Amino acid sequence: MTGTPLFERMALIGIGLIGSSLAQAARERGLVGEIAISTRSPETLRRAEELNLGDIYCLDAAVAVEDADLVILCVPVGANEAVAKWIAPALKKGAILTDVGSTKGSVMEQVNPHVPDGVHFIPGHPIAGTEQSGPDAGFASLFDQRWCILTPPAGVNEQALEKLAAFWRGCGSDVDQMDAKHHDLVLAIVSHLPHLIAYNIVGTADDLETVTKSEVIKYSASGFRDFTRLAASDPTMWRDVCLNNRDAILEMLSRFSEDLSAMQRAIRWGDGEMLFDLFTRTRGIRRSIIEAGQETDAPDFGRHAKD
Amino acid sequence: MTGTPLFERMALIGIGLIGSSLAQAARERGLVGEIAISTRSPETLRRAEELNLGDIYCLDAAVAVEDADLVILCVPVGANEAVAKWIAPALKKGAILTDVGSTKGSVMEQVNPHVPDGVHFIPGHPIAGTEQSGPDAGFASLFDQRWCILTPPAGVNEQALEKLAAFWRGCGSDVDQMDAKHHDLVLAIVSHLPHLIAYNIVGTADDLETVTKSEVIKYSASGFRDFTRLAASDPTMWRDVCLNNRDAILEMLSRFSEDLSAMQRAIRWGDGEMLFDLFTRTRGIRRSIIEAGQETDAPDFGRHAKD
Numbered sequence: 001m002t003g004t005p006l007f008e009r010m011a012l013i014g015i016g017l018i019g020s021s022l023a024q025a026a027r028e029r030g031l032v033g034e035i036a037i038s039t040r041s042p043e044t045l046r047r048a049e050e051l052n053l054g055d056i057y058c059l060d061a062a063v064a065v066e067d068a069d070l071v072i073l074c075v076p077v078g079a080n081e082a083v084a085k086w087i088a089p090a091l092k093k094g095a096i097l098t099d100v101g102s103t104k105g106s107v108m109e110q111v112n113p114h115v116p117d118g119v120h121f122i123p124g125h126p127i128a129g130t131e132q133s134g135p136d137a138g139f140a141s142l143f144d145q146r147w148c149i150l151t152p153p154a155g156v157n158e159q160a161l162e163k164l165a166a167f168w169r170g171c172g173s174d175v176d177q178m179d180a181k182h183h184d185l186v187l188a189i190v191s192h193l194p195h196l197i198a199y200n201i202v203g204t205a206d207d208l209e210t211v212t213k214s215e216v217i218k219y220s221a222s223g224f225r226d227f228t229r230l231a232a233s234d235p236t237m238w239r240d241v242c243l244n245n246r247d248a249i250l251e252m253l254s255r256f257s258e259d260l261s262a263m264q265r266a267i268r269w270g271d272g273e274m275l276f277d278l279f280t281r282t283r284g285i286r287r288s289i290i291e292a293g294q295e296t297d298a299p300d301f302g303r304h305a306k307d
Numbered sequence: 308m309t310g311t312p313l314f315e316r317m318a319l320i321g322i323g324l325i326g327s328s329l330a331q332a333a334r335e336r337g338l339v340g341e342i343a344i345s346t347r348s349p350e351t352l353r354r355a356e357e358l359n360l361g362d363i364y365c366l367d368a369a370v371a372v373e374d375a376d377l378v379i380l381c382v383p384v385g386a387n388e389a390v391a392k393w394i395a396p397a398l399k400k401g402a403i404l405t406d407v408g409s410t411k412g413s414v415m416e417q418v419n420p421h422v423p424d425g426v427h428f429i430p431g432h433p434i435a436g437t438e439q440s441g442p443d444a445g446f447a448s449l450f451d452q453r454w455c456i457l458t459p460p461a462g463v464n465e466q467a468l469e470k471l472a473a474f475w476r477g478c479g480s481d482v483d484q485m486d487a488k489h490h491d492l493v494l495a496i497v498s499h500l501p502h503l504i505a506y507n508i509v510g511t512a513d514d515l516e517t518v519t520k521s522e523v524i525k526y527s528a529s530g531f532r533d534f535t536r537l538a539a540s541d542p543t544m545w546r547d548v549c550l551n552n553r554d555a556i557l558e559m560l561s562r563f564s565e566d567l568s569a570m571q572r573a574i575r576w577g578d579g580e581m582l583f584d585l586f587t588r589t590r591g592i593r594r595s596i597i598e599a600g601q602e603t604d605a606p607d608f609g610r611h612a613k614d
Contacts, residue, residue, distance in 0.1 A: 191529035222498035
């Protein structure tokens with residue numbers, strides 16, 4: 001893509017998997033003029049520079065956002081408030097401030113009070129990622145054909161909203177809008193609960209006395225290994241998600257546990273019909289996900305192709 | 308591989324994913340002379356013939372096993388007893404009888420009483436599969452670099468055991484031995500619990516009123532879709548597994564639920580440290596599984612390579 005970039009300067013605060021992928025996507029597709037990168041760890045900042053992810057590198061986030069017309073917070077959601085306080089005085093009038101966090105209610109609550117007049121704060125969440133983290137894990141096509149959800153506050157500047165949406169579309173995403181509360185409920189079921197369940201079952205397996213860890217590893221192809229991908233995700237990010245979307249997560253965990261108890265009872269009492277019915281209706285959802293272009297239709301996630 | 312085949316005639320009772328893959332692996336690698344295939348559905352039998360999976364096709368399992376020196380039951384574990392009764396009178400003296408079921412205690416209990424003298428019954432379980440089922444889903448390399456567990460009964464004929472192990476090694480597998488009870492415990496955690504959890508979470512998501520099914524599908528790349536693969540597995544097979552490995556599954560479900568309650572409590576009370584610790588120790592297991600050659604190290608199961 002050539003022509004005038006959408007933004008003259010983009011500042012990325014945090015340069016992990018998402019920040020690094022955004023830098024590469026925006027650069028490759030000509031969406032921004034300059035890229036300023038800030039992160040609190042000097043090692044990570046140096047690594048970002050080695051990878052040539054940006055144009056300006058600084059440990060001081062307030063310096064990075066100076067003159068930026070697009071500022072994206074790419075830190076774990078628990079760090080958003082501190083970062084917002086830090087950069088607020090340095091934000092340029094007319095700039096768009098957004099984030100990529102997995103919880104949106106908390107971000108609205110924690111960041112909004114610090115946003116200066118004249119800055120357009122529009123939270124966002126790209127539904128994309130891998131189990132890897134850090135600047136080396138990023139790649140330009142991460143957002144291709146993935147959804148990005150924006151949760152604009154009431155009274156949002158429509159022009160700013162459209163510009164941010166255009167940026168995400170430029171990164172390859174489809175853009176959706178919803179309110180922050182609904183976002184948090186949707187993500188609790190499609191993302192947060194799956195990660196917690198995955199972490200939990202890997203923990204349960206790790207604790208067994210009767211089955212050795214080497215047995216779990218050897219025979220993991222029979223199902224277990226599918227869960228280990230999510231359970232290898234960034235611990236800080238996921239701790240923060242739990243602490244910042246508590247109510248929706250507890251609601252989904254309760255429903256899941258109730259359903260699990262019903263299944264446990266069916267197994268105990270040999271209710272084959274109930275089990276068969278459940279095991280049948282779950283097939284259709286995968287088919288729909290494949291049809292929606294959100295999953296590969298190759299058996300075993302296509303792993304065999306790589307053997 | 309050329310030379311004398313290990314068995315002159317192999318009979319496969321049942322020709323789903325595993326039976327079909329066995330037929331193709333055994334043929335391709337010259338492990339057997341002739342292949343006789345039997346299945347109770349005329350349509351499936353016809354399909355197996357169209358796919359040219361064997362040499363002899365019959366609806367009567369007792370006819371298929373005549374003159375076979377290797378008989379492999381490839382039916383859902385709940386069907387093993389009826390099949391054993393059916394074929395018992397027709398089994399050839401000196402033949403090896405085995406199966407591929409995911410539960411081994413039940414198979415010992417249900418099949419053993421019907422095995423005639425002079426027939427070597429050695430239960431087996433290849434730790435391999437995909438979420439697809441039926442004869443079309445099979446492929447010759449399914450067992451490559453996967454484990455096959457044999458659970459020989461006390462007093463097994465060592466020569467027969469070695470011959471069966473050689474067959475599985477010929478199919479590409481590594482062969483392990485353990486007793487049936489331990490097998491069922493190991494599989495309950497590495498396979499049965501993961502499948503049940505996957506079925507359960509997909510069911511929970513399907514039942515929500517506040518989040519629409521189309522939202523679950525659109526945003527599934529954030530974690531949920533990983534679970535839908537296991538939840539697309541064959542319902543009959545999995546109902547039978549639940550009914551035939553009840554005690555071990557209930558034990559693992561209880562442990563999982565206890566751990567989930569502890570996690571739920573940590574989320575409710577904001578215990579970030581407990582969450583961070585759990586989320587950290589689960590990373591190592593995935594690394595070990597990749598090192599053991601049981602998983603791809605490409606991010607996202609290598610899905611991006613196929614985009």
